[in-house]
Amino acid sequence: GYYNPIYIYGVEKFLDDALTSGIDGLIIVDLPPEMDDELCIPALKKGINFIRLATPTTDEKRLPTVLRNTSGFVYYVSMNGITGSALPDPSLISGAVKRIKDHTDLPVCVGFGVKTAEHAKIIGASADGVVVGTAIVNQ
Structure with a gap:
């Protein structure tokens, strides 16, 4: 909210x-x-x-600030733009998750633009969890 x-x-x-x-x-x-x-x-x-959000534009200088006081999990917003408007690039997600995990022991869950079970499976291969919102709202 x-x-x-x-x-x-x-x-x-x-x-x-x-x-x-x-x-x-x-x-x-x-x-x-x-x-x-x-x-x-x-x-x-x-x-x-x-729970804080990290994004593709959260750079190495900003990431420790974003992670300070974060608890539960880190929500990685998989793409720039509006949720549900496009598909995230799965090839970029694993690198982003690894980069975040280099700074925290918290689980990293990935969301934004997850539209299908197959997409969730691909994202889930490198993330600790997958956040599904738009697909549920659309149903």
């Missing part, structure tokens, strides 16, 4: 309600690591994982 509705709702109330609802992790796509004190650190203190 996005941070603004959580901010409006109230961070502490949101985290308490999330725990009560059984939530064990958050993916907040618009909250960069520089803003960890806003939600990431409070979530971690309550035992809620804070």
Whole structure:
């Protein structure tokens, strides 16, 4: 999700309600690591994982910052652009997963543009998990 509705709702109330609802992790796509004190650190203190996104444009200088305070798993966005708009290039994914794993012991799950079971199988060969969203929404 996005941070603004959580901010409006109230961070502490949101985290308490999330725990009560059984939530064990958050993916907040618009909250960069520089803003960890806003939600990431409070979530971690309550035992809620804070999952960060790494992208094809996350370079070696930025990657350690992205991974700082990340927990649960790292979500690798397999391509630039809008999810479901194209297919990621599987030949680039294994290298990206390895590069991320050189910086963390967390599992790396790959998503964005996964449309078929065969595609998930190819991606899953080099990733710890495959995130499927658009294909489910389309069904």
